[in-house]
Amino acid sequence: MQYLPILQHPDSRLRVKATTVESFDKELANQADKMLATMYDANGIGLAGTQVDFHRRLIVVDVSENRDAPITLVNPEILLIGETVSSEEGCLSIPGVHDTVKRSDRINISAKSIDGSKLEMEAEGMLAICIQHECDHLDGILFIDHLSSLKRKRINEKLKKAPEL
């Protein structure tokens, strides 16, 4: 399986707003397969198209212990229906940075599956938080955007000082 390069903050392509998927063809299915393989390889629990320079509304997630419950969502729309909770997040596009973000602990999702069929689901806990994080990517939003400007400034300074690997 071919892995996709993951864009790293502050790459400006992470700020591109993804467009709606119109055709549910083999190319889209291949893209989702590659994104899942890339996510598992990088030990992530979610990956958005935006992070691999694919600017259409496609995300993949898997928060299961055994890494055997992949979920692919196309054109996801979420409705926040839970309580606001704080939890620690990281991001494959911002390696080495973790911080606490407030999000809803329960969401309703309407999306399309990879074959274009309609999909409605409810998610809670880590799955709900992960899907909110990935949907943010599709709008060009990073989890550090939810932090205070002081925290964000510190993170950006730290990243600037990090040696090139």
Ligand code: ZN
């Ligand atoms: Zn992320």
